[in-house]
Amino acid sequence: MTVMIFGCGYSGKAIGKAFAAAGFAVAGTVRTAEGAQALSAYNIKSFIFDGSGFSDTLLAALKDVTHLVQSIPPGRDQDPLLKLVAGRLAALCPKLEWIGYLSTVGVYGDHGGGWVDEETPGSPILGRSIERVDTEEAWAHEGRVAGVPVAALRLSGIYGPGRNAFVNLDRGSARRIIKRDQVFNRIRVEDIGAACLFLAERKLAGIYNVTDDEPCPPQDVVVEAARIMAVEAPPEIDFDTAEMTPMARSFYGANKRVSNARLRALGFQFAFPNYRISLAQMWNEDVWRG
Structure with a gap:
């Protein structure tokens, strides 16, 4: 095969x-x-x-x-x-x-x-x-x-080792952009x-x-990663005034919660069903850098 x-x-x-x-x-x-x-x-x-x-x-x-x-x-x-x-x-x-x-x-x-x-x-x-x-x-x-x-x-x-909020915090590039009621899956x-x-x-x-089980505001992931790293989370930035590329801003135009029920009904089990479990595993096993 x-x-x-x-x-x-x-x-x-x-x-x-x-x-x-x-x-x-x-x-x-x-x-x-x-x-x-x-x-x-x-x-x-x-x-x-x-x-x-x-x-x-x-x-x-x-x-x-x-x-x-x-x-x-x-x-x-x-x-x-x-x-x-x-x-x-x-x-x-x-x-x-x-x-x-x-x-x-x-x-x-x-x-x-x-x-x-x-x-x-x-x-x-x-x-x-x-x-x-x-x-x-x-x-x-x-x-x-x-x-x-x-x-x-x-x-x-998509995220994982080498591409995650820990990496962004470590580089100093993490941002906590706030748009009211905005959620994403990952x-x-x-x-x-x-x-x-x-x-x-x-x-x-x-x-x-x-997709994961838990769509959530993107800033929640940054805050959780900062908590695990024991560093200060970046300050909140209002979406309307944030400096962003047109591409980055365009992602915020689609606000939805995506269900994975079809795949689960077939018997598939996600190893990382939410960002908290995933971030904890990457940090505890020291694989977040990739």
Whole structure:
């Protein structure tokens, strides 16, 4: 059994680790030779893929791939991988049994802090989220044509070792921005890997929210991390007057609580169901730096 992870970055490495622990051979793509060298530390066989085409070595490797994970975000001209495999997925990957597409809870748009689940119609307010909806549907279509189940994993804000409030506090870059009634979900990167493996081993298709149990104001996470570190939390900053990039400010435009009930009903158990458990584990096991 071989999994190929296209766009093997932060989440992709965690997915690779989970699949390797289950006995899979793991391969992944990166854009540069430097990236390929970095993957070797994770025991992931690397291939260079910049979206323009498949190398001969990558084409040969695809013949043995049983599970494919697409983590590369869509660009202005559609998903770069989808453009290359459309209509010939079965020919390129004759042993393929399952596809996982990493999407985002951003596809739900703004719901005024209300709960959403996989049955909630998508109403994205940002261009990149609109592209995700279209790409989810396109991958599902390709799966049907090839006779392969496709699961779309809608991820909330990704964090974990090396990317967390401890790191931001340590760098002096943590900010406690306050926007009234604003909440976010988040997801520990190891739970992304575990959820992907869970769906792959069962060859499940459809849409799944991969997110924690407890949406909360973002400043609460900063305060908890500061408490654990025994440092002073940064001062509160009003959202309306905060200096932020347009990209950062845009995230606050979507206010919702995302349910993970569908995945839990299948029997999946999150190792890090809320930020308090997760922060405590990273600090106590000294893995927060990554």
